[in-house]
Amino acid sequence: MTYDTEAAYKSKTAANTRGRANVMEMSELNELKALTDKRNLGPLNADDSARLEKLEERRSYLEGKANELVASVTDLSTKQMEDMTDEMLESIAENLTNSQVENFMKSDNVSAETKGKLIKARQAAITKVVGATGSIITAELAKRTIDEIETMGDVWIRDNVHLFTKPQMDELKKSKKFTEVQRNSYAQTRNDRHKDAAVANTRASLTELFTLRNSDGSRKPRKPEDIANLGRDVLMKDAAITMLSAADLEVIADKKTLTPTERKEIYEKVMDVTYTGANATALREYFRSPQGSRNWG
Numbered sequence: 001m002t003y004d005t006e007a008a009y010k011s012k013t014a015a016n017t018r019g020r021a022n023v024m025e026m027s028e029l030n031e032l033k034a035l036t037d038k039r040n041l042g043p044l045n046a047d048d049s050a051r052l053e054k055l056e057e058r059r060s061y062l063e064g065k066a067n068e069l070v071a072s073v074t075d076l077s078t079k080q081m082e083d084m085t086d087e088m089l090e091s092i093a094e095n096l097t098n099s100q101v102e103n104f105m106k107s108d109n110v111s112a113e114t115k116g117k118l119i120k121a122r123q124a125a126i127t128k129v130v131g132a133t134g135s136i137i138t139a140e141l142a143k144r145t146i147d148e149i150e151t152m153g154d155v156w157i158r159d160n161v162h163l164f165t166k167p168q169m170d171e172l173k174k175s176k177k178f179t180e181v182q183r184n185s186y187a188q189t190r191n192d193r194h195k196d197a198a199v200a201n202t203r204a205s206l207t208e209l210f211t212l213r214n215s216d217g218s219r220k221p222r223k224p225e226d227i228a229n230l231g232r233d234v235l236m237k238d239a240a241i242t243m244l245s246a247a248d249l250e251v252i253a254d255k256k257t258l259t260p261t262e263r264k265e266i267y268e269k270v271m272d273v274t275y276t277g278a279n280a281t282a283l284r285e286y287f288r289s290p291q292g293s294r295n296w297g
Contacts, residue, residue: 023091026073029065036052074095086117090117093118098151139212150177166223194230201239
């Protein structure tokens, strides 16, 4: 490429230098987050502990610059990505947009090996948010788009489909990346995994279905539409009833997840004087409301 003036050349060179520096700092920020999450789950080994201690010195700077760094990475062109080392690409794989990855994969200037490394790094970033056992529904996983989920491939989806949100499942059912047989099998696998989790009929066994885990280990309730989507094999369990909220009941009735007979059974269990679930007061107040009486009484 030629430049009209020396000033234009210098400007372009300076921009490339800044861009490369931002990529390196984005890599540091990703590593800082990963090691912090890892520490929240248990003690770090000596090398990780030493590396985290060093990154902690730059935490304020990196976190303060986070939005700028993400914007810089998502603005990278295919040509700029082609000029990066495999290690640099892998370090920012989770921050790239789907269109960036798709365009990069079409490039004739990149080896199949490099393309494979980028995809594996991107898959690893998503795998990280569902936990090593594939049994943890996280707040981060709930943010993943259908394009990112499709990137993970058939086997990964089959192993983790029970962790997806209702909107993610709705998009997956329409995906053109998989056959109708595959899409139907995902729905069946999801239902089977939910049913298996409910067999023990304990709050502990159902916690993963009813809550999202944040990166710090804390939990928050899943959205009512996700709870309603769990189906009768889960919702009719006594332990599941103790975990329902009034908002959940409203959506369950609206979506007709349960039959009138099944709704009446839950109503009678909660309204019985012997029911002592932590949600007893809230559910009884809902059942006594005009809306609750109409849908559940």
